[in-house]
Amino acid sequence: MPAMPQAYTGRPIDQSDELRMILDTVDRVFARHFPAEEARRRDKAHAPPYELLPALGEAGLIGLGFPEEYGGGGLPWSVVARVSERMGYLGSMLGTLCDVTVTFGGMSLMAYASEAQRRDLLPRTIRGEVLFALALTEPGAGSDASRIRTRAVAVPGGWRINGRKIWSSYAGDSTYMVTPCRTGGEPGQSRGLTMMLIPPTAKGVHMTQLEKVGNNGLTSWDIGLEDVFVPESDVLGEVDRGFRNLMSTLHYARAGLAASATGQAQKAVDIAIAHAKEREQFGQPIGKFQVIQHRLADMQMRVDQARLYTYHLADLISAGAPCRREAAQAKVIATECLQYVTHHGMQILASAGYHSDSDMQRIWRDARLYTFGEGSNEIQRNIIARELGL
Numbered sequence: 501m502p503a504m505p506q507a508y509t510g511r512p513i514d515q516s517d518e519l520r521m522i523l524d525t526v527d528r529v530f531a532r533h534f535p536a537e538e539a540r541r542r543d544k545a546h547a548p549p550y551e552l553l554p555a556l557g558e559a560g561l562i563g564l565g566f567p568e569e570y571g572g573g574g575l576p577w578s579v580v581a582r583v584s585e586r587m588g589y590l591g592s593m594l595g596t597l598c599d600v601t602v603t604f605g606g607m608s609l610m611a612y613a614s615e616a617q618r619r620d621l622l623p624r625t626i627r628g629e630v631l632f633a634l635a636l637t638e639p640g641a642g643s644d645a646s647r648i649r650t651r652a653v654a655v656p657g658g659w660r661i662n663g664r665k666i667w668s669s670y671a672g673d674s675t676y677m678v679t680p681c682r683t684g685g686e687p688g689q690s691r692g693l694t695m696m697l698i699p700p701t702a703k704g705v706h707m708t709q710l711e712k713v714g715n716n717g718l719t720s721w722d723i724g725l726e727d728v729f730v731p732e733s734d735v736l737g738e739v740d741r742g743f744r745n746l747m748s749t750l751h752y753a754r755a756g757l758a759a760s761a762t763g764q765a766q767k768a769v770d771i772a773i774a775h776a777k778e779r780e781q782f783g784q785p786i787g788k789f790q791v792i793q794h795r796l797a798d799m800q801m802r803v804d805q806a807r808l809y810t811y812h813l814a815d816l817i818s819a820g821a822p823c824r825r826e827a828a829q830a831k832v833i834a835t836e837c838l839q840y841v842t843h844h845g846m847q848i849l850a851s852a853g854y855h856s857d858s859d860m861q862r863i864w865r866d867a868r869l870y871t872f873g874e875g876s877n878e879i880q881r882n883i884i885a886r887e888l889g890l
């Protein structure tokens with residue numbers, strides 16, 4: 501198994517004052533640029549909030565967990581996780597855009613890019629000027645990334661790429677697709693992969709947008725790569741070490757998703773509680789029926805469990821401690837919590853939740869992705885079992 505990367509742990513933070521100020525900033529930015537009605541409008545219009553990324557950058561929210569020398573905030577992951585959670589609560593469409601920029605973009609640069617690439621790309625990423633996509637999945641390589649067939653052949657000055665990627669989020673609108681390509685070995689072998697930066701505008705890249713049932717602000721793409729030239733300067737990390745490099749950053753993505761899912765889950769519970777207090781049937785608020793009360797009690801307990809575990813993972817990352825099992829666990833706990841609370845939330849809201857103006861139905865639809873996306877929960881359980889020595 502590849503070793504975890506040398507962690508960047510950030511400086512100590514006063515959890516009460518400094519954190520409160522940062523979370524207030526999140527609230528202010530979302531109130532100004534992404535209030536609830538704007539989230540609804542964009543969901544219906546399938547309109548990703550790309551142009552808001554610089555506003556997050558300007559408020560310092562993308563760079564929180566990156567070193568100050570690159571323009572970051574120099575803060576520990578425990579802060580990043582709480583901000584992701586807050587963004588998930590206020591509007592996961594914009595929060596996810598930020599999380600992907602931080603985890604697939606910035607953290608990849610931190611973990612295995614050259615210093616020249618880091619100096620060039622990280623400050624711009626932190627300012628919200630660069631959008632990254634991860635183009636890992638292929639038609640024949642989903643859970644089993646070792647099945648990647650997209651091949652890179654060495655040519656003078658760089659590499660020539662042929663292959664196909666699928667389901668890459670934001671790819672068609674990104675600045676760069678972080679793209680693992682096969683530079684050695686055969687499909688079925690994890691060795692011989694190399695990470696490349698490919699702009700979607702490069703000659704030979706063919707983009708088709710995919711339609712789907714949720715996450716309407718997260719565009720999805722089928723990507724043909726036909727004799728695409730990638731200069732040597734856009735190879736990210738060592739040649740043939742791409743699998744190891746990719747694995748070394750996945751705990752950030754899992755931590756980000758767990759935090760966002762926790763925020764979304766709390767939002768779903770709060771919507772359900774408000775509805776249970778307001779909606780009257782049989783002469784009383786439905787929240788007076790014990791069955792509804794117990795449902796809501798169970799929902800809140802699940803969210804609190806997810807939150808505590810997500811914070812535990814964040815503390816391990818902040819301390820630079822190994823956390824492969826904990827990252828897998830947090831991803832499973834938080835994403836399954838989110839599906840649980842939205843399933844029951846839809847039942848409590850009934851017809852009011854099924855209306856397309858309802859925030860509950862949007863969170864419910866979006867939640868369906870998370871138990872199989874970013875490494876399915878079956879694969880996470882395989883990781884947990886392996887870490888337990890099984």
Ligand SMILES: Cc1cc2nc3c(=O)[nH]c(=O)nc-3n(C[C@H](O)[C@H](O)[C@H](O)COP(=O)(O)OP(=O)(O)OC[C@H]3O[C@@H](n4cnc5c(N)ncnc54)[C@H](O)[C@@H]3O)c2cc1C
Pocket residue numbers: 633634635636637641642643644666667668669670712715720869872873874875876877878879882
């Ligand atoms: C909206 C959306 C956004 C996405 N964004 C991205 C992105 O940005 N970049 C990217 O590269 N990919 C992305 N993906 C792809 C996503 O990561 C894959 O869908 C995911 O990895 C699962 O792969 P698969 O769909 O091919 O399922 P499969 O691998 O075919 O799995 C099917 C089922 O079999 C189970 N299974 C497979 N192997 C095992 C095993 N060994 N043990 C137990 N169960 C197993 C899985 O858990 C799953 O339930 C996205 C997908 C969607 C739908």
